[in-house]
Amino acid sequence: xxxxxxxxxxxxxxxxxxxxxxxxxxxxxxxxxxxxxxxxxxxxxxxxxxxxxxxxxxxxxxxxxxxxxxxxxxxxxxxxxxxxxxxxxxxxxxxxxxxxxxxxxxxxxxxxxxxxxxxxxxxxxxxxxxxxxxxxxxxxxxxxxxxxxxxxxxxxxxxxxxxxxxxxxxxxxxxxxxxxxxxxxxxxxxxxxxxxxxxxxxxxxxxxx
Amino acid sequence: xxxxxxxxxxxxxxxxxxxxxxxxxxxxxxxxxxxxxxxxxxxxxxxxxxxxxxxxxxxxxxxxxxxxxxxxxxxxxxxxxxxxxxxxxxxxxxxxxxxxxxxxxxxxxxxxxxxxxxxxxxxxxxxxxxxxxxxxxxxxxxxxxxxxxxxxxxxxxxxxxxxxxxxxxxxxxxxxxxxxxxxxxxxxxxxxxxxxxxxxxxxxxxxxxxxxxxxxxxxxxxxxxxxxxxxxxxxxxxxxxxxxxxxxxxxxxxxxxxxxxxxxxxxxxxxxxxxxxxxxxxxxxxxxxxxxxxxxxx
Numbered sequence: 048x049x050x051x052x053x054x055x056x057x058x059x060x061x062x063x064x065x066x067x068x069x070x071x072x073x074x075x076x077x078x079x080x081x082x083x084x085x086x087x088x089x090x091x092x093x094x095x096x097x098x099x100x101x102x103x104x105x106x107x108x109x110x111x112x113x114x115x116x117x118x119x120x121x122x123x124x125x126x127x128x129x130x131x132x133x134x135x136x137x138x139x140x141x142x143x144x145x146x147x148x149x150x151x152x153x154x155x156x157x158x159x160x161x162x163x164x165x166x167x168x169x170x171x172x173x174x175x176x177x178x179x180x181x182x183x184x185x186x187x188x189x190x191x192x193x194x195x196x197x198x199x200x201x202x203x204x205x206x207x208x209x210x211x212x213x214x215x216x217x218x219x220x221x222x223x224x225x226x227x228x229x230x231x232x233x234x235x236x237x238x239x240x241x242x243x244x245x246x247x248x249x250x251x252x253x254x255x256x
Numbered sequence: 257x258x259x260x261x262x263x264x265x266x267x268x269x270x271x272x273x274x275x276x277x278x279x280x281x282x283x284x285x286x287x288x289x290x291x292x293x294x295x296x297x298x299x300x301x302x303x304x305x306x307x308x309x310x311x312x313x314x315x316x317x318x319x320x321x322x323x324x325x326x327x328x329x330x331x332x333x334x335x336x337x338x339x340x341x342x343x344x345x346x347x348x349x350x351x352x353x354x355x356x357x358x359x360x361x362x363x364x365x366x367x368x369x370x371x372x373x374x375x376x377x378x379x380x381x382x383x384x385x386x387x388x389x390x391x392x393x394x395x396x397x398x399x400x401x402x403x404x405x406x407x408x409x410x411x412x413x414x415x416x417x418x419x420x421x422x423x424x425x426x427x428x429x430x431x432x433x434x435x436x437x438x439x440x441x442x443x444x445x446x447x448x449x450x451x452x453x454x455x456x457x458x459x460x461x462x463x464x465x466x467x468x469x470x471x472x473x474x475x476x477x478x479x480x481x482x483x484x485x486x487x488x489x490x491x492x493x494x495x496x497x498x499x500x501x502x503x504x505x506x507x508x509x510x511x512x513x514x515x516x517x518x519x520x521x522x523x524x525x526x527x528x529x530x531x532x533x534x535x536x537x538x539x540x541x542x543x544x545x546x547x548x549x550x551x552x553x554x
Contacts, residue, residue: 079394079404085461088325096321100313109313113321114328121329125395198309216271217303218310223273238268245267252302 073133077125084124088117091134094219095141102145102214103152112148116141131228138221138229142211149207194252201251209244216241257285262292266299315530316500323467330434417449431458436468443471447478456482460491469501476507483511493523496540502533509536513543521549528552 069090075083095116100109119140127136202210208230215221215229216237227237262285268274269282286293389406396402415422423446430442443462449455455478462475476495482488495508509527512520524540528551531537544551 077394079392079402085465092322093318096313096318100317101311104311106314106317110317110321110324114325117325118328118332121332194305195309198306217306223271238273241271242264242267248306249299249302252305253298 069133070129073124073127073129077127084121087133088120091137092117095137098138098141098214098219099145101218102210103148108148112141112144115144135225135228139231142215142229146207146211149210197252198248201248204251205244205247209240209247212237212240213244213248257281259285259289259292262286262289263295266296269296270299270303315498317498319464319494319498320500322465326465327467330432417445423449423455427454427458431461436466436471439466439468439471440474443474443478447474450478450482456485456488460487463491463495469499469504472499472501472504473507476504476511480511484515489515489517489520493520496523496527497530502536505531505533505536506539509539509543513539513546516547521547525549525552 069087072083072087076087092113096109096113099112100106103109103112116137120137127133131139202213205213211230212226215226216223221229223237223241224234227234230237262282265274265278265282269279274282286296391404391406394402413422413425417423417426426442426445429438430446433439433442439462443459446455446458450459459475459478463472463479466472466475472495476492479488479491483492489512492508492512495504496512499505499508505527509524512523521544524544527540528537528544531540541551
């Protein structure tokens, strides 16, 4: 549960003195001030990288999403019109890129990723295993490998949109309203999407808990 | 409220996404219904299990991503902007303009095409002139553009570091050159002038963002006398936890070692959780012991 994180992040995304400061930075960056642009990027780049890494479970893909997101930001900043917050705009770019990656990966997976090893074993070539440091979190090492596999499996079965909403709500701690804004939809639609995702997971993982 | 209706709300309840009234109804139902209480507890366990499965980006990925990004940005900035790119920039601007401006934009583009065709031959004949490098193109309020140009013209200047003009040029080379050798030698020249805030700022930025680890090492070396300065300590802590080069992490630990600040101890304890290099782990452990701190946070 990440309600604490959620409140903090949502507060950052809401209109506030922070938002005013952000708008000032955007204007300065649009005038070509390098320091302002650097400050803007550093407000959200860690979140974007974490989102991409957790969603795609692949270091190289997360790195690529980071580059593509912020290069688009750099090239299009002069047309940013303050229709939403800068952070929301950046997340919108990043999530669209992540969705494309997930969709392509799903298509590839449906097409030809399952290979027979010839020894009665079927391997999924596109399945990626998250790099794990056993020292990182003792709780993680206690979690049974079986449950972890089951979670990976059910996450892979979610639609890209469900996966993204779940990721943003559970791990990034974004409020549903903010998620709706990022995805260009309503809070209600984001809520339904999250509901479908958690239902699928509860059904699939019910026996483990 | 029925059990089914309550259970549909459990995830939103745990995420704190229910309205105050809805939350009250769920809580009242759970208090009275043992099986829903049990179901809520299972949901909570599932959420905790999911928390533990978050995959954290490996140390160094953020720094590596930042460095690559800034290096790409600097390449884009110094690349000569050709006529096609300039026209494309105009096209982007016009298509992103409000609808009522678009006819004006279309006429402007026609004019650009006409003038461009005429200018083509004369541009060819002037090709022997020095090429201008466009550093930035920023739209201004009047609908035009403000361009910053680099003119390449070589000349030699000499002077001491107390000459503001010389120091300004070295600062600019340290911060903006695309040549890592030049950035490193500029860092060397600046390292004895850290008492100046603008020099420290350049060194701190290099420590955090420079794509070349030798330049980052030079920057850290330059900041040695200011290792206790809060901003330097923050940058060193970031380097310890996320720089992808072991020499940089080692040098940053050396500078932080002996600092008994809780924040620094926390950084070293965090490093013990994520660092895989045995030498660096050993160094961090030694620094923690020197501060009478435990290697973990319990």
